[in-house]
Every structure is written in C-alpha cells, then in structure tokens.
Amino acid sequence: EVQLVESGGGLVQPGGSLRLSCAASDFTFSSYWMTWVRQAPGEGLAWVAYTNQAGSERYYAGSLEGRFTISRDNAKNSLYLQMNSLRDEDTAVYYCARIGKSGYNFDNWGQGTLVTVSS
Amino acid sequence: QSVLTQPPSASGTPGQRVTISCSGSSSNIGSKPVNWYKQSPGTAPKLLIYSDDQRPSGVPDRISGSKSGTSASLAISGLQSEDEGDYYCAARDDSVIYVFGTGTKVTVL
Numbered sequence: 001e002v003q004l005v006e007s008g009g010g011l012v013q014p015g016g017s018l019r020l021s022c023a024a025s026d027f028t029f030s031s032y033w034m035t036w037v038r039q040a041p042g043e044g045l046a047w048v049a050y051t052n053q054a055g056s057e058r059y060y061a062g063s064l065e066g067r068f069t070i071s072r073d074n075a076k077n078s079l080y081l082q083m084n085s086l087r088d089e090d091t092a093v094y095y096c097a098r099i100g101k102s103g104y105n106f107d108n109w110g111q112g113t114l115v116t117v118s119s
Numbered sequence: 120q121s122v123l124t125q126p127p128s129a130s131g132t133p134g135q136r137v138t139i140s141c142s143g144s145s146s147n148i149g150s151k152p153v154n155w156y157k158q159s160p161g162t163a164p165k166l167l168i169y170s171d172d173q174r175p176s177g178v179p180d181r182i183s184g185s186k187s188g189t190s191a192s193l194a195i196s197g198l199q200s201e202d203e204g205d206y207y208c209a210a211r212d213d214s215v216i217y218v219f220g221t222g223t224k225v226t227v228l
Contacts, residue, residue, distance in 0.1 A: 037164075037219075044121070044222040045156070045164060045207050059216050095163055104211050105154040105169035112163055 002027045002108040004096050009113030016086050016117075022079040022096030022110055030074040033099035035106060036081050038092040046092075048081070050099060086117045122147060123208055123220035130226040131198045139223045141191040141208030147218060149189040151211040156219075159204040167206070168193060200227050 008020040022034070035050035049060045049070040058070050069082040079096050093112040100107035124142045131137040143149065155168040166175055168184035171191065181196040191210075195202050208220035 035217075044205075045158075045209075045219040047209075047217040047219060050217070061217075062215060100166070100169060102173070103152040103154075103170050104217065105152075105166055106156070106164075106209075107166050107169070107175065109163040109165070 002098060004098065004108060004110035006094065006096050006110045006113040009094065009115045011116045011118065012086055013119050014087060014117055017082070017084045018086065018115060020081040020083070020094055020096075020113060020115070022081075024077045024079065024098070027098070027108075029072075029077040032101075034070075034072060034079045035097050035099055036070060036079075037095045037097060037106065037109075038090075039095070039112075040089070040092040043092075048094070051079075083115070086115075088117050091115060091117045121221050122212060122215065122218050123210065125206075125208060125220040125223045127221070128224045128226065130228055132228045133198055133200065135198045136194060136196045137198055137202075137225060138195075139193045139206055139208075139225070141193070141220050143189050143191070143210065145189060146213040147189075147210045148186065148191050150213075153184065153186055153191040154209045155184055155191075155193045156207045156209065157204050158207070164207065195225070198227055203227050 003025045005023045036048040051058045051070045055072045067085045071080045095112045096110045097106035098108040152170040156164040158164040171186045172184045206223045212218045
C-alpha cells in the first residue's frame with residue numbers, strides 16, 4: 001500500500017522559513033510526479049506546486065512562486081517543500097500527494113502536517 | 120480564489136440521489152480532465168473520480184462523474200451516512216496551472 005508521511009510542520013514567526021518533507025514508500029517513487037496541496041483552517045483545498053519524476057520541471061501556484069521551492073531526492077524516496085518569507089496566510093495543513101499516471105489526478109495522499117505562522 | 124465554482128452544500132436522505140455541480144471555463148473543464156475528491160472531517164482527501172468519469176478501485180459504482188462543455192457533475196446514488204463530507208472538483212488550467220473547486224459539503228439528513 002502506498003504510504004506518504006509528511007513531517008517538518010510547526011510554529012514559525014512571520015518572515016521565517018520552514019522545510020517540509022514527505023517520505024514515500026511502497027511504490028516506485030522515481031516514476032511519479034509529486035505534488036503539495038494545502039488547506040487553511042476551515043477553508044478548501046489549494047494546490048501549491050508539483051514536480052516531475054526527475055525534479056527538473058517544477059510548477060507553482062502563482063502567488064507562491066519565488067517564496068516556495070519544491071524538490072525531491074529519489075535516492076531517499078523523499079519530496080520536499082522549502083517555504084521562505086512565511087506569512088500569516090500560509091498557515092495551513094500541507095499535504096503531499098502522488099500524481100497518478102492518468103492525467104493529473106492526485107491518487108494517494110499523506111496525512112498532512114500543520115504549519116502555523118504566527119508571532 | 121478558485122476558478123471552479125461548486126454549490127456550498129448539498130443534502131439528501133438515505134437512499135436518495137445527490138448531484139454536485141462544478142462550473143468552470145474553456146481553459147480548465149472545457150479542455151482538461153476533471154477529478155473529484157472527498158474529504159471526511161479531520162482526514163486527508165481521497166480520489167473519487169479521475170479523467171471525468173473513471174473510478175479508482177474501491178470506489179463504489181453508485182458514485183459517478185460526468186462532464187458537458189465547461190461543467191462537470193458528481194452524482195451519489197443510494198446516499199449513505201458514510202457519504203457525508205466535503206467534495207472537491209479539480210482540473211488543470213491554462214492560466215493557473217491547477218485548481219480545486221470551492222468545495223461542497225454533503226449532509227445526509
């Protein structure tokens with residue numbers, strides 16, 4: 001069974017940085033696009049970024065490009081999200097997900113990690 | 120804000136059929152596959168429908184998806200208490216790359 005486990009969330013001050021990790025197991029990680037999705041408290045889902053199998057292609061939600069960086073280490077079966085210049089509105093649960101082979105659907109999700117930006 | 124619009128809520132009694140709409144444009148639903156996700160309280164989302172009308176293994180056939188023009192729909196037949204939750208449509212978009220719908224909360228009365 002596909003497993004995705006996020007870590008690295010926590011409390012950070014506005015303007016600070018945080019790096020999220022997503023450990024993948026029980027599938028061939030290097031064969032799949034991967035993505036990050038976030039959900040602010042009481043709000044809907046919002047796509048953050050995705051990357052291709054090699055990590056050479058990266059796409060971001062418009063408002064986040066320049067502050068967030070998605071990356072991966074296929075040798076470690078891990079996906080990352082580096083978040084800089086954090087703002088109050090970045091407070092959310094961050095999910096990593098695998099992108100399925102059939103057209104940009106997110107077919108397996110982690111349990112999420114909470115990021116709280118507050119002074 | 121999202122470019123895919125869903126009704127904020129939908130409800131029905133056990134056994135009824137509930138339909139959720141998702142309205143978009145030619146840059147997303149009109150030209151890209153639509154996916155649907157369900158999120159139960161306190162849990163991660165789960166893929167329900169992909170490529171407009173395909174069900175992943177394990178999703179019952181009383182759940183179905185369809186698309187016409189720039190709108191998509193999710194139908195839940197034989198409504199059950201376990202169907203309660205939040206439902207989101209999603210699709211790629213020419214402008215914003217990928218977008219989720221505004222979400223619909225389904226309540227079983």
